[in-house]
Amino acid sequence: MGAGERRLVVAAAVCVAVLTAPGVAFASPDPTPSASSTPAPDAGLEAVRAKLDGLYHDAAVATDSYNAAEEKAKQQSAAIVDLAKKIVEGQKKLDDLKQRAGAAAAAQYRTGGLPDAAQLLLSNDPQGFLDGAGRVVEGERAAKGLITELTRTQQDLQQYAADASEQWQRLDADRKAKDAARKRIKEQIAAAEEIESRLQAKEKERLAALEQQAAYQAQSAWLGTGILDQIKGAASAQGKQAVQFATQQIGKPYEWGAEGPLSYDCSGLTSQAWLSAGKPIPRTSQEQWKQLKHVDIKDMRPGDLIIYFDDASHVALYIGDGAIVHAPRPGRTVTIAGAGSMPILGVVRPDA
Known part of the structure; x- marks a missing residue:
């Protein structure tokens, strides 16, 4: 293992430890002030955050449509x-x-x-x-x-x-x-970038803190259900390979429609991770949700895919201990996050 790989493993371990410390609620990156001292800009930044979330979510849905059309075009070209x-x-x-x-x-x-x-x-x-x-x-x-x-x-x-x-x-x-x-x-990405471009440096920092705080609160609530006490599954051999591949991509930028090796979108990362493990799976998060075997959250194991949002517009790869690796959205890089930091639709298993 090279020095770079060792640093990656250490960073991942530290992140997972923070995400899953038993009985510890997540601390906000910036403590929430009392109602009387809440600065006015936060209300505006929360609105901005909600707007950006909506725009990037819509972009993710459109990306899935694009990827699906791209796959069909490849199949039809081959048929012709x-x-x-x-x-x-x-x-x-x-x-x-x-x-x-x-x-x-x-x-x-x-x-x-x-x-x-x-x-x-x-x-x-x-x-x-x-x-x-x-x-x-x-x-x-x-x-x-x-x-x-x-x-x-x-x-x-x-x-x-x-x-x-x-x-x-x-x-x-x-x-x-x-x-x-x-x-x-x-259009969606341009609209989001235009909104972010209007923010001052301090506002961007505060917006990032609010985004992180919302993710921490969601993860904390998820862990508070005691779900990790029920998740005991061990990774399969192929699952381990998929996890290894996905974690090696940490730090690479998100790019819609990308399947690597230099950048990925969310389903591009998961499909390539499983392809590296010798198991081709559908290209899009929606088709992964439709075609792969569903498993209960308490039965999931490292390597399984967690599908997010009601429209299955996002997917991540579960790496164990309550953590995922995923390609979040434009402007972000492949990273480790809490499995419960977004609304979970369900879990699927590529090598069932």
Whole structure:
């Protein structure tokens, strides 16, 4: 283990220790003053914090839509490539069948298309003709089979072309959906950044303290339920690998739509963590919630994914002892936080 990795492990351990100290409520980063001494700006900053939370939440929802459209576009592009290959192969087969059908027609033309009885009477070698009669019947059957295969191949090509056209239409629709999602994301983030740009340095510091205080209070309330006494699950081998990967990304910036290696969004981090453990999972937090096995919070173990908010718009990877690693939002970096610092929708297990 290198020096950098040791510092990371130590930092993580310290953070987890602070987050999970039994029976200890979280202290506010800045003690809350009494009502009579509360500075007026805090009320305004709380409103700003609420506004920013809303904007960044909407951006997260739009990011999920963008990522979903991106995944569909990849799948549809692959499907179109497969169909194109089938069309090329089918056309070669059709050309071959047409060539064989032409040869069969030419052979029939050379015999004059006469009935078998007439050919027998006119033949200079009646016995030879009779000997070949069986082969003629077989040839007729082969010709019928050739025509049947030719027709089926033409029908297959028509279906492939129709399927390709449908896939192109879907791809175009998903590209438009992706562009709309990209536009919403940029608008939401720009609006949030514009609000933050108006704040003075001291106001930004106080806003960060208020954000941290809200997270600490939520985590403290969650721990106050005694939930950690019930969570005893040990990580699976793949879960350990996913946790190791995710914690190694700490400090890297959040970037919407990013899947690493230099930056991540929330589901980009969790999907890549599990991919590194040899278990591909859905790309978006909403699909992770829909498709992966749900487990009770008391049964969760390191490596499981915690899905947040009613619309499953955020996801984090549980690392144990009441802590998560996640990519929070634009302007933040991958970090460790309390598992209960946001409203939990549920828990899913990639390697169930």
